[in-house]
Amino acid sequence: MKIKLICDSMCDIPEEINNKEFVEMIPLTINIDNKEYKDGVDFTKEEFYNILENSHDLPKTSQVTYVDFKDRFEQYTKEGYDVICITGSSKASGTFQSANLAKADVDGNIYIFDSLFLSLGSGQYVIKASHLIEEGNLNAKEIVKELEKMRESVNLLFVPFTLEYLKQSGRLPSVVSFVGNMLSIKPICTMQDGKNKILSKVRGTKQIASKLVDMILEMNNGNLEDKIITIGYGSNEEDFKKLQEEVSKRIKAKKVYITRGGSCICSHTGPEILAISSSY
Template sequence: MGKTAVLTDSTAYLDKQTLEELGIYTIPLSVIFSGKNYREEIDLSTAAFYEKLSTEEALPTTSQPAIGMFTELLQELKEEGYTDVVSVHLSTKISGTLQTALSAGEMVEGITLHGVDSEISCAPQGFLARTAAKLALEGTPPENIVAELEKIKAQIRAYFVVHDLHHLRRGGRLNSAQALIGSMLQIKPILHMEEGLIVPYAKVRTEKKAINHILDMLFDDLAAGNVNEVSVIHANNRAKAMQLKEKIAEQHPSTTIQISYFGPVIGTHLGSGSLGVSWY
């Protein structure tokens, strides 16, 4: 009988308690300020990152984990008696992290790595990792865990509004024309992930209208009884995220609503003040 571990990366932004309770392993991505490398949540907290983002002249860049971090962890897991690892990572269109994990899996004998492209990041990626861990604890075979995650991926909805399109344009995550038009016309595009890429979903005039549009879509799904869990995700804007949570809870008091956040790596691309809502 095999033993399965679950691995994700730091962009799932799972809290320490969840990681410990479910036995999820995690590998950090990094942000680079002025040539100095910081592993997110280890060398640089999310609060410190947004503080630094507001004071540094040069915008940061991001980098994926070195392959050695994966091979080292896989070796340790093998020695602990694991035969399989379900490895859930941020979209391959955003980062090469999953490819690095798969390459590491080929380098360590005696343990099989099963890669899952979440095609997204943040709270939805965390939800997939949590689901995988619960299934692994129940003794579900790794192939069945991967099949279940692929089914869930099709049911994930996630929309977000960025305060300033400059970060996405500079990072090549949104083309210059879309960013320029949005800035000039003061349009707040609602963004979402499509086939692993950040693309505009709808264009509205104000942040308030954008958020209300997202809530309308959520409330439609809630009314149809199709929602298991809601996450409100914020970039250095917890007060607004709490207001959003309360607004959802007022209309649907029995719904499980989590507050999550855009940490340093994703915050580098979205910038401070961004808000998102995701549901499953």
Template structure:
């Protein structure tokens, strides 16, 4: 049996890729008042994004419990090759901590490595894909762990937020707080740095912000993986992928959509790019 790869739904992995590589994504929880949904299971992306801007109750999110991880790990416990569990930055969520607690409960039953991606969305997703491909090729747990830990520093994510109000409402703004007061009427650009969102600039038009994303990607050498992620603008994501074709082949660019857990904090109109660069 191959090493099993576990991640969480903030990886925003397309279902076809998860199926192909046998990746398991443990859902976070999204709450509208008393109504609780498992991300990607109990609420569809379309239903969530229709509800988000009009519901008088702003949703909040919570990490999976240690028991949620334990349930999955126990099902995989017969796999003697082990489990690699890669998750959203622990500066943004308690998901890593829940996974680590479950790992301790499984001690002596199956080898588990829990890795902090220091990223989110397809920044995390690209790491899970790399791990999944290595597992399919027969790599062992220690080899996969070592390569993924090296790859963490190769992952970069930058994005356009149509507004910071959703990020602020969810308390996930991190160092972006410095921008909050001044960017409510412009298009903020944020980047994941050291595992949290940090401001990298602001522009006054959507087109200029997309141009900034294109130029940012062009600044990387040896791009080995690339993803464009959106919340509500699939056509825009396709166009952006086309503009990046000179940097990385368009047919290999993964276009994905933020699920409800991240969409709660990102909001409609969000557009991100995740890059893995070996240079």
């Protein structure tokens, strides 16, 4: 049984998953300083962080198009593949809708899955699907059913180190952003029902790593031994080392993956970010 696993670039996944032969990431388009870039194609993540830090304009992201999906679906179904397509939250982008419109115009077995998450949260579903494909015991339809079953187990926490990007995008009131930046208050965010939500706050950056580990442990009743953990960051490598140390000291997990925030998430949070996610 041949299965092709497709995701969009709102899903931040570890390199070892992205490099698997049966995995393909379709990029969103990023518009910054009146130039269009294909996410992860026209620049590396490091190059994007540099572009972001030197830009005066807020980047804008454009969904994967109907044509992009249709081309891929036609290619792989003609090659005899069943296709599983995992998208970032339908409540944050029209990419899920584009995928479904393309599916309707292509013959073959195509399964579209709305992760209702972004970044590391969406990535958890791609990781799980890739593991199930490699095990070889389930067909594509059965794998998607397993993804549905794991919804309650997926957790995501992320902390943007500046509130300026959230303010400019209208996701945070200007007064809240001003006070937060002035007092160096960092929001600890998650996603619920496909939308961003602030769960807690932390003063300064020194306590962010320990607070993230505190919270992910609490979400899992203190036991992560049967869970997959992904930890991520943007341009702030030194901050990430602290998170790595906290995870290494305090969390015993089935597997710990590392990834970096892509341009889709960092366009809205800024290049400095820390994140942690968990799932079965």
